[in-house]
Amino acid sequence: MPVNEAIALIRGEAGEVSGFLSVAYDITQRREAESLIRHLAHFDFLTDLPNRTKLAERLDADLRTASRTGQGVAVALIDLDHFKRVNDSLGHHVGDELLVKMAARLQQHVGPHDLVARFGGDEFVLVMIDAMSPAQVQRRVMTVLDAIPEPIECGGHEIILTASVGLAMYPFGGQDAMTLLKHADTAMYQAKLATRNSFRWFEPAMLAESNDKLALAAALRRALDRDEIDVHYQIQISLDSDKVVGVEALARWRRCDGTSVPPDRFIPVAEDNGLIIRLGELVLRQACRDAVSLSAELGYPLKLAVNVSPRQFHDRNWLRVLRQALTESGLPAEQLELEITEGIFMEDPREVIDVIQTVRSLGVGIVIDDFGTGFSSLAYLTRFPIDKIKIDRSFINEVVSDPADAVIVNAIIVMAHALGLVVVGEGVETIEQEAYLRARGCDEVQGFRYSPAVSLRGCRRRSAPDGAPTARTLNRQNSSWLRGSPPMR
Known part of the structure; x- marks a missing residue:
């Protein structure tokens, strides 16, 4: 049990030290509150996935490693199609439950070294650090895309969603975390314009169009x-x-x-x-x-x-x-x-x-x-x-x-x-x-x-x-x- 101890001197009438007073008290709740604050600074409150801050820290570290070792790093930005309709028609409590269950589903269909983060709203980011080729990335993303439309039971409703995914791979899709995420986002919007439950690789021409x-x-x-x-x-x-x-x-x-x-x-x-x-x-x-x-x-x-x-x-x-x-x-x-x-x-x-x-x-x-x-x-x-x-x-x-x-x-x-x-x-x-x-x-x-x-x-x-x-x-x-x-x- 964590405790905090305070010690005070006890002095006599002449000012001499005659003893010590020690007071110890339980600080478990304070330590738990501090731990929660540190956790919330890096993890999403609803899904408990890493948030933007943790994502940026992890991606920066992965890219530094990649620059030394040459390992592959790929980013997939996943946006749930028509998620707003769930909130509008069934209520935000159903939408929140759906996000929690979708977060768990994504974690079940990624590699052991991959990171799934909540980027905000109905967007998630998947970071793959052992991806050595675009073909490998595509196969793994297709596994995720195949899993997303499976029905989810939320609030007594069976809900089926699709997703649009944008892909960017180091170093051609960007050499820093911010650029990779930006380019994956650009590719995701191109996927939305094409067909639902699909992915698009980032291409420089997309920037010109954007x-x-x-x-x-x-x-x-x-x-x-x-x-x-x-x-x-x-x-x-x-x-x-x-x-x-x-x-x-x-x-x-x-x-x-x-x-x-x-x-x-x-x-x-x-x-x-x-x-x-x-x-x-x-x-x-x-x-x-x-x-x-x-x-x-x-x-x-x-x-x-x-x-x-x-x-x-x-x-x-x-x-x-x-x-x-x-x-x-x-x-x-x-x-x-x-x-x-x-x-x-x-x-x-x-x-x-x-x-x-x-x-x-x-x-x-x-x-x-x-x-x-x-x-x-x-x-x-x-x-x-x-x-x-x-x-x-x-x-x-x-x-x-x-x-x-x-x-x-x-x-x-x-x-x-x-x-x-x-x-x-x-x-x-x-x-x-x-x-x-x-x-x-x-x-x-x-x-x-x-x-x-x-x-x-x-x-x-x-x-x-x-x-x-x-x-x-x-x-x-x-x-x-x-x-x-x-x-x-």
Whole structure:
């Protein structure tokens, strides 16, 4: 038992030392508290794995040894896919239990000299010090990846997770701990963009891409401040009447120097950096104003479709922005359609239902964009209040020549109509594609056969036999909506 002893002199009246007083007391609790503090400084409180501090110390030591002996050192950064959904839907207590059990699972599937550390949140780091070749590292990482998706029982729920892993190996992937971890993190994000439960090795080209995204994000933020973002519109045609019945609003970025940045470059960057909230609000407000103007010129109400990203959909201020956009523009809610992707239904169903029902209560329609390429379960079509689906262009592209795509398109149209949904074919470019969709009862179409996305100036009304643009007049005139606007795919 640890004790602390204090000794004091006992003096007589004349000041001479006549004895000693010794007091001893138990300091077990203090020593335990000191030990706990030292432990918490180096180990994660929840999982009891080494934390960032301990990881850095261990990795520094391993790299010093490697520089002397030439032994291999590899770092794997492991990020659990969609872990946030567990916290949001089942609660943080279930998420914590899952992290503890996942930490134990990782330790069971690594080598005796490997280190598993918690890097923070839902990220773990695996340090392998006896890895002599990339092939050996890959085999060991694949063992871990195979183990991660095994079901885990937490809080009465069976949970299955996947992971994305980034790999970096000394010395080519970095010669110090900070660089190795940074490069493994960069590779991990590339793995997330590829496919779930996969790994990617760090490559120098990834840094250039990462730096390009950072620069593009900064430029996009400035572009939003400088009003360089414009809204273009692609028309939608009714196959029943051949008339223009709506437009889809699409963001376009033209720099001050006149050069354009393609949407497939800046939209993902906006998503990753949170700028999609501001960008989406800009597009929604501008498009609502323009739809009112175009409807007045056409003489009939024009449907307006606006894309909504998952990050916007879950933003607490988004519904307020939606209401304000309708009120300030004067656009009737019945003319607005919000396009969401199938992936949004993988989020918390209760939250999704609440938001969609609120949107529908305003009179705004809900459209599923890129239908057929995302969520594998079709149960959401009956569970959620949806008005319209848009068949992804990848199916339309070969619908005339590929029997498999034709079967899918046919099935989508029949199923949607049975559920009372309107069907739109995206990416129509040829008369054969249009004829096929018309014969199968598809309701609406859009694509380059009728018009690319054009500016508001390019959308101004031109004469048509009955006063409204039609598919026939658009084709004959190379799109009557293209006055002064270059085509942009």
